[in-house]
Amino acid sequence: MDWDSFAEWGEKAARWTQDYHQTVKDKPVRAQTEPGDILNALPELPPEQAQPIEDIFQDFEQIVMPGITHWQHPRFFAYFNANTSPPSVLAEFLTSAIAAQCMLWQTSPAATEMETRMMEWLRHALDLPTGFAGVIQDSASSATLAAVLTMREKALSWQGNQQGLFAQKPLRVYCSAEVHTSIDRAIWVAGIGQQNLVRVLTKGDWRGMDPVALEQAIQSDLDSGLHPAGVILSVGGTSVGGTDPVEECLKVAAKYGLYTHVDAAWAGSAMICPEYRHYWQGVERADSIVFNPHKWLGVQFDCCAHFLKNPEDLVQTLAISPEFLKTHGKDGIINYSEWSVPLGRRFRALKLWFVIRAYGLEGLRTRLRNHVNWSVDLHDRLATEPDFEITTKPMWSLWTFRYAPDGAVDLDDLNLRLVNAINDDGRIYLTQTRVDGNLTIRFQAGQFETTEDDVRVAYDVITEIARSLT
Template sequence: MRWTDFPKWGRWMADWAAGYHAGLRDRPVRARSTPGAVLAALPAHAPEAPEPMEQVIADFESLVVPGITHWQHPRFFAYFPSNASPAAVLADTLIAAMSPQCMLWQTSPAATEMETRMMEWLRDAIALPESFHGVIQDSASSATLAAVLVMRERALNWAGNQQGLSAHAPVRIYCSGEVHTSVDRAIWVAGIGSDNLRRIPTQGPTRAMDPAALRAAIAEDRAAGLIPAGIIGSTGGTSTGGSDDIAALADIAEAEGLFLHVDAAWAGSAMICEEFRPLWAGVERADSVVFNPHKWLGVQFDCSAHFIRSPEDLTRTLAYRPEFLKTHGADGIINYSEWSVPLGRRFRALKLWFLLRAYGLEALRAMIRNHVTWSQALCEGLRSEADFTIVTEPVLSLFTFRYTPEGADDLDALNQRLVQAINDDGRIYLTQTQVADGIALRFQAGQWDCTEADVILAGEVIREIARGL
């Protein structure tokens, strides 16, 4: 295939994409492939000679599409959304066609300067103060790793990268059990070690870190000769939406001289709506904040917004400037590769630019408000049923529930059977989680094309399948 062939297949791709999205409600949400089926259908070795695109496309439709779980399905209520608006998909197609390497200002000036402006647009949209500066990371995992590395270096007087951790007492990081597993990975990769990640007990309906327990843990670690370095707060935790009192964490971080990072990977998008901002009150006092526009805002993966109060601390931790990466004769420029762990960078800002211009903030706010309203209405509907129990209250559009019919012996086994039966049915897709000592089913609404009718149908499917077990 040559560029002269591309218009033909580009038109095919555009038509296929539009048809795919139009017909998603007719497909089961979760892939029905059996383990190893796709692998077995793929030849063991690459072809030596070119094959016609017609055959490649035919195999794509027969092998790949049936083996995909449809994250863009309007009734995808599992995990968190991974949205793809048409405008952002168009931008991603342009990015792929140009395929620029955006590691330095000089390698793609438009990408660098657009990233600066788009992060200002997002910062203002979620009402962070102008003292925050933004960078687009590939995921919240990378942003959290960057934050943990800064915590480590600040706590070690900027000597960790040079001397290694063995030259110092152990560094301690504090969080609750509600944070994403990316925090654990960041601790591993940063060399801090799981034993030095202290899990602070939670309290109250939001499952927030207990400030008194946090203070006590920090004091205990200092007395033991350890080095408290930072706190990782949660806004909208993955399991049940657990959310810390960010203002209380900021008080402790300031008093103790610790770095405060706030992970709002999913929930942060909702902060474009003023009425949801009390969920992270005090966030303006954090040192670092991350949320994923690729979850709930309409930009497809990957595009994570990382805001930092002190970019100098970030670049002091991550920047490495060999001669071949220097830009001579241009002062005051930003090289965003110095703000990230990877050197290579995609032109992710273009997706945000297309999205925000094509829909505007008001349309995005309306989408998020609808998702919250519809999900909470479903929660109340299930609450009114005698054989269902709401386990955790809604946090934005996320809540958890359990099927609890009278006389059931093993509720965990029953609810595990229920989520499996729902997903095998195919009309909707849910996931389960562990709350206290029991299995609960998670429901969250957030898919770009989701309608109120889709959420109502979800309730009907849940009731029908539960009572048919």
């Protein structure tokens, strides 16, 4: 294939993409293949000679697509959505076509300056103070790692990168049990160690960290000769939407001079709606905040918005400037590679620009509000069914339930069989979690094209399949 034939195949790919998104609702949500099916359909050795693009595209449809779980299906109610939208796909196409490596201002000034402006747009949409600056990371995992490295360096007076952690007092980082496992990984990679990630007690319907218990844990570590370094808060945790009392916890952290990071990877998108901001009241006190537009705003993966009160702290932690990466003769520029762990950077800001302009903030707010309202309606309907129990209340569009008919002995086994049967059925896709040690089933609505009818279908599927098991 060469550039002379590219336009023809580009048009075919565009038509295929349009057809896929308009018909994906007719497919089973989760891939129906068995382990090894795709691997065994692929030749063991690569071809020695070029093959026709017609054959490659045919194999894409016949081998690859049967093994795809359709994240863009309107009845994908599992995990958190990894969304896309037509303007995002178009922008990603152009990004791929340009294929710029945007590590420095001089390697593509448009990418750097658009990233600056798009982060200002998002800051405005969330109503964060003007003092916050932002950078687009690939994922919340990377943003959290950057935050943990920064809290490590600040706690060690900027000597950790040079001296390591040898002979230092153990650093301590505090969070609740509801945080994402990316926090654990960040602690590992930063060299702090799993034993020094302190899980603080939670309480209340939001399953949030107890500020009193947080202060007690910090003071206890100080009394024991340990070195508190930072606090990581959750807003909309993955399991059940666990949300810490942000303002109270940040006040405790400030009292002890600890660096703070707020992980709102999923729920942060909802903060473009003023009526949901009470969930993170006081967030302007945080040093670092992260949310993923690719989870709920129709901007496809990967696109993570990372806000910083003092970006100089992050730059001091991560920046390395050898001569071959310096830009001479230009003042006042930003090199965003100094704000992230990877040196290489994609032009991620372009798809934000396309999506925000194509829908407007009010169009995006309407989608979010619909998802929340429709999900709450489903919760209310299922709550009236005598053989179901609600295990956690709705946090935005996420809540959990269990099938608990009279006489059932092993509810964990029954609910695991239920979620597996639902996913094998293919009409909707759900996942499970544990609440207070008990296996429960999660529901969350957030796919960009989901309709009220799609959520209503979930009620029919859940109740129908549950009662077929007993």
